[in-house]
Amino acid sequence: MSTRIAFLKGHGTENDFVIVPDPENALDLPPAAVAALCDRRAGLGGDGLLHVVRSAAHPEARGMAAEAEWFMDYRNGDGSVAEMCGNGVRVFARYLQHAGHVTEGDLAVATRGGVKTVHIAKNGDVTVGMGRALLPAGDVEVSVGEREWPARNVNMGNPHAVAFVADLAHAGDLYAPPSHAPAGAYPDGVNVEFVVDRGPRHVAMRVHERGSGETRSCGTGACAVAVATARRDGLDPAATGIPATYTVDVPGGTLVITERPDGEIEMTGPAVIVAEGEFDSAWLEGVLA
Numbered sequence: 001m002s003t004r005i006a007f008l009k010g011h012g013t014e015n016d017f018v019i020v021p022d023p024e025n026a027l028d029l030p031p032a033a034v035a036a037l038c039d040r041r042a043g044l045g046g047d048g049l050l051h052v053v054r055s056a057a058h059p060e061a062r063g064m065a066a067e068a069e070w071f072m073d074y075r076n077g078d079g080s081v082a083e084m085c086g087n088g089v090r091v092f093a094r095y096l097q098h099a100g101h102v103t104e105g106d107l108a109v110a111t112r113g114g115v116k117t118v119h120i121a122k123n124g125d126v127t128v129g130m131g132r133a134l135l136p137a138g139d140v141e142v143s144v145g146e147r148e149w150p151a152r153n154v155n156m157g158n159p160h161a162v163a164f165v166a167d168l169a170h171a172g173d174l175y176a177p178p179s180h181a182p183a184g185a186y187p188d189g190v191n192v193e194f195v196v197d198r199g200p201r202h203v204a205m206r207v208h209e210r211g212s213g214e215t216r217s218c219g220t221g222a223c224a225v226a227v228a229t230a231r232r233d234g235l236d237p238a239a240t241g242i243p244a245t246y247t248v249d250v251p252g253g254t255l256v257i258t259e260r261p262d263g264e265i266e267m268t269g270p271a272v273i274v275a276e277g278e279f280d281s282a283w284l285e286g287v288l289a
C-alpha cells in the first residue's frame, strides 16, 4: 500500500537539501533511496539529505540523547554517509524552528561529528559551534588537469584539502573530483576547496564535495578554509589569545567564520526553508525495485 511521505526543501548559501522528518526513525532510507530523492531530474533534487530523527530513536545517536533531542542523519547526494555538514546543521535547526519543535535561541543538535551547539538569531542568521579543526601533518597536493597546488589538510570532523590558487577558474569545470597525492592520503575520500584572496581576512572559495560534486557552498569547507588561511597569514588564536574572523564568499553567498582562542570555531550564515510537500512511497519503491 502506498503512503504519502512528508518532505521539505531548504538551503544554506545555496547548498541545498531534501529534508525528511522522521522523528521515530520509521523510514528505510538506504543509499539508493537517498540518491533517488536527491536526483535533480528524476527526484526532488538536492546536494544532500537531512533525515530528521529523535536521537533516542537512532542507534548512532542514542548516546547523545541526553544532550540533544534531535539527530541530523546527514547523507550526501550519492547516498553516502558523512560525519558532518555545516550548512546542513543550520538548515536542520531552521526546520526544527519551522516545525515548532524549537524557538529562536540556543539548541543542541546531535551529529555523527558529535553534539553541535546552534544559535538561531532574531535577525534570521544561524550560528553553529563547529568544534575544533584538526590539522594533520603531511604534505598533500591536489590537481586538476595540468595544474597542481600544495594543499592544507584540515579535518572538521570530515576531511578537507584546502588549496590556495591564483584564480578560481583554474579549478576548471569540477565535473570530476580533483586528484590528490599521495594517493592514499584520504582513504575515505575528501572535500577539496580552492581559495583566492578577496581582501584583508576575506577570501572566496569553490568546493568539490565528496559524495555530491561541486556545490554552491560547504560550511565545513568554509571553516577549513578560514583555519588554513589564518595559519597561512600567521594567525593562531590559541597562541595569541586573539580570535580570528574571516569572511568566506562561496558561489551561493557568504559565511562568517571565527576561530576562538580555545580553538572552537563558530560559523554564521543563512538557513532557508523553501517548500514543503509529500511524495508517494510507491514512486520510491518503484525506483528501488
Ligand SMILES: N[C@@H](CCC[C@H](N)C(=O)O)C(=O)O
Residues within 6 Å of the ligand: 015, 048, 076, 081, 082, 083, 084, 085, 086, 087, 088, 158, 159, 191, 209, 210, 211, 212, 215, 217, 218, 219, 220, 221
Ligand atoms: N556541504 C556540507 C558538507 C557535506 C559532507 C561532505 N560532502 C562530506 O562528505 O564530508 C557542509 O556544508 O559542510
